[in-house]
Amino acid sequence: MALAHGCQLPAGRRPQRWLAARPFGMTRRGGPIAPVLCQADHHRNHEHASARADNSQRQQERNQVADPMADDVNLPAALFERIDPSSDAFFYREPRLVKHIDDATIAALTNYYAEVLPKRGTLLDLMSSWVSHLPSSHADARVVGLGMNAAELAANPRLAERVVQDLNQTPLLPFETASLAAVMIVVSVQYLTQPVQVFGEIARVLEPAGRLVVAMSHRCFPTKAVRAFRELDPADRVRLVSAYCRLAGGFTAPVFVDRSPAGADPLWIVTAERADSIVSR
Ligand SMILES: C[S@@+](CC[C@H](N)C(=O)[O-])C[C@H]1O[C@@H](n2cnc3c(N)ncnc32)[C@H](O)[C@@H]1O
Numbered sequence: 134m135a136l137a138h139g140c141q142l143p144a145g146r147r148p149q150r151w152l153a154a155r156p157f158g159m160t161r162r163g164g165p166i167a168p169v170l171c172q173a174d175h176h177r178n179h180e181h182a183s184a185r186a187d188n189s190q191r192q193q194e195r196n197q198v199a200d201p202m203a204d205d206v207n208l209p210a211a212l213f214e215r216i217d218p219s220s221d222a223f224f225y226r227e228p229r230l231v232k233h234i235d236d237a238t239i240a241a242l243t244n245y246y247a248e249v250l251p252k253r254g255t256l257l258d259l260m261s262s263w264v265s266h267l268p269s270s271h272a273d274a275r276v277v278g279l280g281m282n283a284a285e286l287a288a289n290p291r292l293a294e295r296v297v298q299d300l301n302q303t304p305l306l307p308f309e310t311a312s313l314a315a316v317m318i319v320v321s322v323q324y325l326t327q328p329v330q331v332f333g334e335i336a337r338v339l340e341p342a343g344r345l346v347v348a349m350s351h352r353c354f355p356t357k358a359v360r361a362f363r364e365l366d367p368a369d370r371v372r373l374v375s376a377y378c379r380l381a382g383g384f385t386a387p388v389f390v391d392r393s394p395a396g397a398d399p400l401w402i403v404t405a406e407r408a409d410s411i412v413s414r
Pocket of ligand 1: 221225232233259260261262263264279280281282285298299300301302318319320321324
């Protein structure tokens with residue numbers, strides 16, 4: 134069966150295990166990365182010094198950066214720009230009954246699921262299609278799928294419930310608080326334009342200690358992937374997904390797991406549990 138994703142992201146380095154735990158702006162030893170001026174700011178500074186800019190101009194500039202931390206729970210909007218910002222309903226109107234990663238990579242994911250997913254309760258396959266990659270050991274789990282294409286979801290034999298919803302239009306999950314044992318997002322997180330809101334909803338719907346599994350590889354639909362996933366290297370993409378968990382709140386510290394099989398598409402997983410301390414959001 135053909136692979137669907139036309140574009141393979143630049144291979145780059147494989148993420149190292151330490152990267153997932155390293156917050157943005159920190160070095161691997163835990164110290165902050167020294168800030169440097171980007172080119173545009175560097176030029177502006179130089180011109181101001183030589184021209185001895187008057188006070189009103191300086192005040193104007195100060196106002197522009199008056200409180201850069203005021204909105205610090207949000208990631209820069211530029212990370213989430215897309216080449217094709219039109220409605221996702223249009224892009225996903227036709228079903229794609231294809232595999233998006235190699236068979237060996239799917240097998241590695243299924244093995245990982247067998248290790249970490251609960252065998253009972255309700256599992257949400259978020260951004261789902263016609264296959265959920267679950268092991269036969271989990272036949273008793275009830276699986277709900279949410280995705281963009283009704284025909285893809287209808288073809289998925291593991292789903293007991295199917296929801297067609299555009300998460301970029303409505304980043305809310307239509308499920309009860311603390312009602313799900315696990316949530317999985319497979320090779321799809323790169324399409325979320327409001328990921329922190331969606332991850333906040335995931336924390337809300339997970340039971341205490343319920344698990345989130347975000348599985349990533351190196352392919353994408355380039356016009357629909359957000360800029361961060363087109364331009365960052367794999368290690369930074371892993372770090373970004375960890376940041377989604379931290380910024381959303383309600384999760385334990387995210388952990389990075391590399392289950393990439395030899396000679397096949399990589400399998401990079403970020404996983405976290407819903408922190409017990411959350412009662413309601
Ligand atoms: C590459 S496919 C992966 C499908 C499936 N998770 C798998 O492992 O084969 C990307 C999926 O993301 C879903 N998706 C993309 N944009 C979405 C959006 N805005 N809201 C909800 N689902 C979306 C699509 O329905 C599509 O099935």
